[in-house]
Amino acid sequence: MGVPAFFRWLSRKYSSIIVHCVEERSKECNGVRIPVDTSKPNPNEVEFDNLYLDMNGIIHPCTHPEDKPAPKNEDEMMVAIFEYIDRLFNIVRPRRVLYMAIDGVAPRAKMNQQRSRRFRASKEGAELTEEKQRMREEIIQRGGYLPPEEIKERFDSNCITPGTEFMDNLAHCLRYYVADRLSNDPGWRNITVFLSDASVPGEGEHKIMDFIRRQRAQPNHDPNTHHCLCGADADLIMLGLATHEPNFTIIREEFKPNKPRPCALCGQMGHEIKDCQGTAREKQGEHDQFADTMPVAEQEFIFIRLCVLREYLERELTMASLPFPFDFERSVDDWVFMCFFVGNDFLPHLPSLEIREGAIDRLVGIYKDVVHKTGGYLTQNGFVNLERVEMIMHAVGVAEDNIFKKRKEDDENFKRRMKEKKKRMKAEHQAPAYLTTGQFAPQALGGRDRPQPVHNARHQAFDMRMQRPSDSSDSRGVKRKAEDSDSEPEPEDNVRLWEEGWKQRYYKTKFDVDVTDEDFKRKVVKSYVEGLCWVLRYYYQGCASWKWYFPFHYAPFASDFKDIVGMFSEFEKGTKPFKPLEQLMGVFPAASGNFLPTTWRNLMTSPDSSIIDFYPDDFAIDLNGKKYAWQGVALLPFVDERRLRAALDDVYPDLTSEEVKRNSLGSDVLFVARSHPLCDFIQELYRAQSNEGTEFPAELCHGIQGTLNLDDDPILPDKVKFKDPQYTDGYVFKAVILPGAKIPSKVLKPSDWERSGQGPWRPQLGFNPNRQQAHLNQSAFRALG
Template sequence: MGVPAFFRWLSRKYASIVVHCVEEKGKECNGVCIPVDTTKPNPNEVEFDNLYLDMNGIIHPCTHPEDKAAPKNEDEMMVAIFEYIDRLFNIVRPRRVLYMAIDGVAPRAKMNQQRSRRFRASKEGAELVEEKTRIREEVIGKGGYLPPDEIKERFDSNCITPGTEFMDNLAQCLRYYVAERISNDPGWKNVTVILSDASVPGEGEHKIMDYIRRQRAQPNHDPNTHHCLCGADADLIMLGLATHEPNFTIIREEFKPNKPRPCALCNQVGHEIKECQGVAREKQGEHDEFAGSMPGSEQEFIFIRLCVLREYLARELTMASLPFPFDFERSIDDWVFMCFFVGNDFLPHLPSLEIREGAIDRLVTIYKDVVHKTGGYVTHNGYVDLERVELIMQAVGVAEDNIFKKRKEDDNERGPAHMTSGQFAPQALGRRDKPDAVNNARGQAFDMRMQSNKDAAQSLKASMKNGGNPEDDVRLWEDGWRQRYYKTKFDVEATDDDFRQKVVRSYVEGLCWVLRYYYQGCASWKWYFPFHYAPFASDFKDIKGMFDDFEKDTKPFKPLEQLMGVFPAASGNFLPPTWRSLMSSPDSSIIDFYPDDFAIDLNGKKYAWQGVALLPFVDERRLWAALADVYPDLTTEEQRRNSLGSDLMFVGKSHPLFDFIHELYRTESNEDTEIPAELCHGIQGLLNLDGKPILPDQPVTSPIPTLRDIAHNSAIGVKFRDPAFEKDFVFKAVLLSGAKMPNAVLKPGDWEKGNRQPWRPQTGFNQHRQPAHLDQSGFRALG
């Protein structure tokens, strides 16, 4: 979720949702490492059925860690990923399902954020190289000493995108990893493993949610399944609540703000690169002046218990004297929806709603009043009542003027280092609407790219150097803020009602799209919000008829098409040569999609990474027209990487489903075959033969030279597809019949402490509990 502060706010307000994970470590005996026996009861004294891994949250820190030396090559990266999964499996110890989901091609609404991130990463990487070179020369010129600059190719994290050779190799490595663990680790032998790699469309966490929703709709689903989902994004908390499963836990790395990072020049902590003096650290041994990066302490994990968060929300959202029976599950869905207004991956947050300023609490207060007035909830099964949304927005709109003035007062009290009131870069790109088709000559298009945003970006850099913060031309705290905002951000007059209505209509569509995405799946692969900025809450007028439905049967991009939509030209090496040339050639008809430089509007934030990257939106019609000429150039291998794949299911010889799958291969059945629910913990779905299967008693070659081949393989793999929904099926956002709610955990003192004290798990936030070994949710109460 695009709200960096959300988890910090949540864990401070509802402190008891967080507990530390107990993690057993392997032992060493006579020089031999004895691994943890994961068949034994979970040391956290709660047993999980299913573990879901949002794999991109594992891939990134393993390939380019921030707090320790980076892997030397791709093989080391793969081993680091294996070790990370091993740690999670050791902590959680799933007994039924391990589901590993890698981001595939994303909906267009997400691709805009991906494009922004990848252009930023490329730009920041190039700037870091320049800065390191300049400062290195300065330090050495002053007599300082630095370790030799390693001549190695910089790892471009943009390769962690569907369609690249890196992601294809990762999929092959994970197939080997799963087979190896099933064959040799007793804890894996009876677990059903599902791998959804980058060839399968959809974001990782949403592929997981779709799996849960579809299984939940089956008659054999166990309503008391205990789910554990791994990932650091705050949207996982929302998605977990949206399942309405009573036993849902998030596992993530412990959040440590202001964690020191080593200097990029000397690898020591305590200073940034611009402050480096080239001073050798004290020797720990011979030739130890620059012995690598700082010693990295292994990151600890925490559990976020959504059953406890539900307890907090039950107290907060319960409304008395309603003209209808209170439905807590409906109020949970409304709370999830309201959180979208402070930020998400698909829409910019409203200018007047900042999570640090208590925006969610403000929305909840307004929401309760609206429910009383209208006699109904705001959402239902992922669909939005826009008339009630308008009442909430109008109530926020009435307070907008005071919110902006209060924000300015707070900024003045804290000083310029904490500015949040609004710093604005010069005007830049495509301000009005979706980019019009470019009909200019190709040479002119090349000039557009060469000049695109350079003046704006250089002006921004100059203002940052000279004054620290760019001048704020909007001044939301002064009268006339609406006019200045629309003129500066959209280059239109605030009196242009048609344009403002267009922005609001797009935002309303976005709210409907995001909620549908969370509860029913992707309603449209092609929809996206075509502006860099949001309207004001007070602009939401007469919105009831602004949205009907999304275009039916839209399809995702193909992997290489997505690469063309989200990559900067600097990452073009991951694309076929003739495709790459479309990013850089002056003869390219889409050259304007790939600016070398671009402005970043801080838009009320302190750091550039928090600002808005003013990039042109990609016109998919023009993109596809340009690609039509280069599609024939794809090799057979590139065509394979550009196709959409299938999920894979793996089981071992002792699994009840093993013989059934083995028989499918023996009879060479090419038909989709339903899984007998009684053989797989009630899991339903369709199986089909894999073209290059992992089969029992056949050796599996290791794709990593340092790891051994599997001589005695016990695993079998098969294509897996979630059970299909019937036409017009609607996911019911309710507790299922037979679901047993966990025992209540919170005590009277928790309400005050959870709302007042910051979350500091290292001090033992559960120490106020009863002295019993476990708290009532089944987790070990740590102190």
């Protein structure tokens, strides 16, 4: 979800939702590595049924890691992906299902964000290449040394998009990987593996949610299934809550702020590219590294227990003396909905609501204050009550002026504190060594007993850098420091939300219209209201429209939400997703056109192209009140779908048979080992050459239902195409706890409520959801140390 600070806020406020994963390591005996036996009980003292992998969160760090050297080629990338999956499987040890979902073609609402990201990535990559070349020349001119550059093509992460050869190769490699593990790993032999590759439309996490919702609607579904979903995006937490499954856990890499990264030029730790001094020259055939080169630590994992988050929310959202019965499940859905206002992947956040300023707490407070007026909940099963939403927005709108003034005041106070801190650090850095090292002795004023600094100058500078709290990265991925805020030029802010007339300036600057243009303002609000309805439907019922998107770069104000009840009726029925190559044309800059067929690529670059305006060579980034380019708004033109399709009609005949195949939409694939109860049933399908969509008995697959079709290119062990059960006409997903579900025992204690919202979270020790603490483990002990 588009709220970078959401997880940090959540883990601080509800610290007990986090536990550190216990990970069993492989051992070595007489030079032979003995793998972990994942068929044994889980060392985290909990048994998971289903593990779902949002694969894009694995693919990106494995192909272009930020904290270690990148793989040399595609083969190394694939191996890194396999090893990452192995680690997760070792930690979670699912007993029923492993579902791997790669992002397929996304809804148009998401494609606009993808377009922004890919244009930025291309621009930043080109700028980084230029800066590396410039710095290399400067270092060599100063007499410094850098090893000769390896001649290799820069990895363009934009290839991690449906329709490219890379994604096609990845799908094939994963098929062989799964086949190998099912045949050789005892922990895999009784599970059912689903692979939803990039040819299957939909974002990875939403394909997973659709699978869960559809299985949940079947009569054989086990309401006590324990789900574990891997991914780092904050929206996974919302999606997990939206399932209303009582046993749902998120696994993700441990969040470590200010994690040091290697220099993009020399690969050493402890400095940025702009401070690079080169490396030591090679001596006797060995590379003499600087003493401050740091080994890369393996990333550790944490569990986010949604059952514990539900405990926190139940206490926070429970309201007495309501004019209607309190329903905790409905209030959870309202909380999820309110979080959309501070950011998501499909809509810009409202100007007055910032997660770092406590916007969610503000919304919850307003929600509880006006609930007596609303007469009911804001949402039900993914559908929005706009009359009640307007009451919430009115209350936020009344406070907008004060919010903007307080934001300015806090910003000025922050700058003042940072300036004072920098002065203190500078004074301490320039003090005599015996005052800064703490090693003062009576003989320290002279002779051979004069105290020596503990660190040399390079180490001192490195330590100072490491002590500075880093805010974030700039447009080139270079780390910036909060203390630099007084030395860097402030971006010009023509809107000045903290001054009188802010609404007039906002609409004139951002939309180039006068604030008195009520028709235009209403058009923006109407689109935003449609967006809120679309996003909530997407989270609870699936994609309501593949073609809808918010057609503006900026959001309206909360105070503009007036008379919104009649602004939305229903989405257009029967819309279909783009095909993979069509999506590439919709989200790629011309610099990534090498992933497209030649004649398609020409549409991005030829002056005679009818859609050349979709692919600007450069584009403005509006900082929109922020400081760094990565935080700003990329002002790219929106793609007109009709014009795009018309242009593509002329080049479709040029596709080769291989490109036609990559441009087609596929199906999920189901794998089982030969020992699985479903294997005989699948083999019978192949013997009978039955390819009409055969339903399989739920008892053969832990209650899972669906239909099977023969695969065109089967890989042993047996695999078939899988299709989820279809909903009957008019079916609506019920956002309720299912009958027979056992709610996990409460784990929170009074001290947990007292700690809520107080400073950095500390991982719990062990997982067991029915106990506050389990056995000690080394990694958790280190985290607490």
